[in-house]
Amino acid sequence: MAVALVLLLVAVASVLFHIYSPWWWTPIASNWRYIDDTINLTFWITGAVFCAVIAFMAYCVFRFHHKEGRRAAYNPENKKLEWWLSIVTAVGVAAMLAPGLVVWHQFVTVPDDATDVEVVGQQWMWSYRLPGKDGRLGTSDARLISPDNPLGLNPNDPNGQDDIVIQSDDLHLPVGKPVKVLLRSIDVLHDFYVPEFRAKMDMIPGSVTYYWFTPTRTGTFDVLCAELCGTAHAQMRSKVVVQEAKEYHAWLERQRTFAELSGQHDVAKAAYKTGSE
Known part of the structure; x- marks a missing residue:
């Protein structure tokens, strides 16, 4: 009993x-x-x-329960x-x-009006890429990854020259606009996860996975890696800042493009070479 x-x-x-x-x-x-x-x-x-x-x-x-004299019935x-x-x-x-x-x-099933945003994971940081004024992301190739081009973007693709590249900083998104998240890893398995968005997906080296969502309220939300990716897995953090359209576009105007970053690297290389000579 x-x-x-x-x-x-x-x-x-x-x-x-x-x-x-x-x-x-x-x-x-x-x-x-x-x-x-x-x-x-x-x-x-x-x-x-x-x-x-x-x-x-x-x-x-x-x-x-057991009682004296009771026998169990066998029913195979x-x-x-x-x-x-x-x-x-x-x-x-x-x-x-x-x-x-x-x-x-x-x-x-991604809406036709969704904006592409690329998320790149690597041990142990997040990088982001947004389309420039042409509204299209340029191509990338893992074989192009270098210290000067950490995301492996194709320098010969005209669609990628105006891409907005964000490293070691927060991702900003406009509220109420659908976003298609393109996920890419350049080393091991990662998983881009924002708990408040209720959406996540594994990032697999050598392939591009995706999902979509629409931010429904403004605020700052933590980005987590939901795939055990190494010793500093728990510290692989970032933030997504969801803003009104006016604030978002003001932030976007302050960001640098792939062409600007490439030019900066070229200038730094030339200065270093001149100084070495």
Whole structure:
């Protein structure tokens, strides 16, 4: 009897802790409330199954506990019970997977008016690239990576000359505008994650992954790496600053382009060469 009560108390305490826990999501700042809804649905389905299993265990412990002279009945199979368990399990799994598939389709279907923003991860920092006035990002190649060109941008691509390059600084975005995030890693696996945006994706060396979101409120949000990437993984931090359009464009005007940075490197090289001679 005591064991059955303990089992029931564990189930009740677990549900209450989930409902009233102070450790919950950060306030959402993007359009992906669907992801919250999908996770909540999964919690309710798995929670109901958890409570049903615990209640069944408590019933069995109470109903079939040891009594002097009672013998257990051997029943190796029960086709009716097996069919019911299979059907209920299939319905439960489908109820969890179907909403996720719908949300995933939305997650990778980028709106036509989304702005491309490239995020580059490396041990242990974040770099960003935004399109210039032509609205297009230039190409890149890992073989072009060098101390003077840390992102491996193609210097012969005219579309990349006006690209805005941001290193070791914050990424700024306008509120209410959809953004397609292009993810690239130049060393190991990383994962670009902003908890308030409810969106993340692995960054795989040698390929470009992506997702999209729309910032829905202004503020400053922490960028985390959600993939264990080395000894300084926990310190791989940055920030995304979501601003009104006027403030965002004022910030954008102050940033330097790939052409300006390349010219600065060329001048520094020439000065160093002249000084060496």
